[in-house]
Each structure stands twice: as C-alpha cells, then as structure tokens.
Amino acid sequence: MQQQSIMLFFMLLVGIGTIFFVSVFVSSLNADKDAGGTKNVLKKRFWFTLILIVVLGIFAAATLPKSPYFTYANETPSTVIHVGTIQFSFFLSTKPIDPKSPSGETITISHDQLVEFRVTSFDVNHGFAVYDPSMRLITQVQAMPGYINNLRYKFSEPGEYHIFCLEFCGTGHPVMQTTFKVI
Ligand SMILES: [Cu+2]
Numbered sequence: 001m002q003q004q005s006i007m008l009f010f011m012l013l014v015g016i017g018t019i020f021f022v023s024v025f026v027s028s029l030n031a032d033k034d035a036g037g038t039k040n041v042l043k044k045r046f047w048f049t050l051i052l053i054v055v056l057g058i059f060a061a062a063t064l065p066k067s068p069y070f071t072y073a074n075e076t077p078s079t080v081i082h083v084g085t086i087q088f089s090f091f092l093s094t095k096p097i098d099p100k101s102p103s104g105e106t107i108t109i110s111h112d113q114l115v116e117f118r119v120t121s122f123d124v125n126h127g128f129a130v131y132d133p134s135m136r137l138i139t140q141v142q143a144m145p146g147y148i149n150n151l152r153y154k155f156s157e158p159g160e161y162h163i164f165c166l167e168f169c170g171t172g173h174p175v176m177q178t179t180f181k182v183i
Pocket of ligand 1: 126165166167169170173174176
C-alpha cells in the first residue's frame with residue numbers, strides 16, 4: 001500500500017514535470033511572435049516559480065510530517081540489540097560491545113516485538129541493512145564512528161534475516177555480512 005502511494009506520488013510528479021516541460025517547449029515555439037519578446041521573461045518566471053512552489057509544497061507535505069523518520073517513537077522496545085561494526089564484520093550482542101575487543105553472539109528475536117538496534121562503528125562508516133528471508137531490503141541505518149544510531153523495527157515473519165553493509169568500506173566490503181533469526 002505504501003509502495004503504491006509512493007509510486008503514485010512519483011507518477012504525479014513526472015506528470016507535472018512533463019506538463020511543465022511541454023508548456024515551456026510550446027511557449028518557446030511562439031517566443032518570436034510574443035509581443036514583448038525577451039521582456040516576457042518575467043511572465044515565464046512567474047509560472048516557473050508557481051510550479052516550483054507547488055511541487056516543493058507537495059514534497060514538504062508528504063515528507064515533513066514523517067520527520068525525523070524514527071518509527072515506533074512512542075513505544076518501548078522489548079529487545080535492545082547492540083551492533084558494532086569493524087572492517088569487515090558485524091558484531092551483534094544483547095550487551096554493550098567493548099570497542100577494544102568486540103565480540104558478538106547469536107541473536108534470536110521474537111516476531112511482532114519491537115526491537116531497537118543501537119548501531120555504531122569502531123573504524124570507518126559502514127551500512128547496517130536488514131534483508132528479510134526472501135532477500136528484500138526492509139530497513140537500514142548508517143553505522144558511524146562516534147555515533148550510536150537507533151533503528152527500531154518489528155519483524156512480522158519468522159525466518160533467517162541477513163545483514164549487509166551498504167557503505168563501501170574497503171576491499172572486504174562485499175563479504176561484510178551476518179545473519180540473525182526471528183522466531
Ligand atoms: Cu562496507
């Protein structure tokens with residue numbers, strides 16, 4: 001449903017853009033015949049500005065209410081998973097991870113329960129991208145040195161989930177991955 005409305009939204013934008021460019025093209029055909037010639041430029045700017053304001057207004061109305069994009073903000077997570085990243089591994093643990101000797105554990109999460117991942121990096125920027133059992137990207141956040149980025153999610157389907165790095169972090173980047181289970 002959400003994907004369909006995003007699709008519709010972008011189709012609408014493409015439609016508005018097409019109308020705009022066609023109207024500019026058509027008006028340019030008549031540019032020589034216009035009484036004012038280049039003096040008419042203010043009139044054209046008026047329409048450009050109006051359409052720009054409308055498009056930006058639609059964007060703002062569709063995106064700003066969701067800002068700052070932190071889902072389940074009013075709920076308390078029942079599970080907290082600490083995530084530490086280092087070239088080229090993920091460490092997942094129910095306890096805070098020591099950056100000096102990072103270690104992880106096998107993670108099992110109950111379905112339909114709110115999980116909070118507290119994601120950080122001990123070296124360079126990495127990505128923390130969660131893929132469902134059919135390898136569809138479902139959520140992601142950046143792993144950044146010096147910051148803990150919280151990512152909340154409810155897994156509805158039991159199965160084996162995959163984590164991949166989405167930030168090119170060095171030669172071992174393509175093999176930087178791990179898994180966890182949802183039961
Ligand atoms: Cu990477």
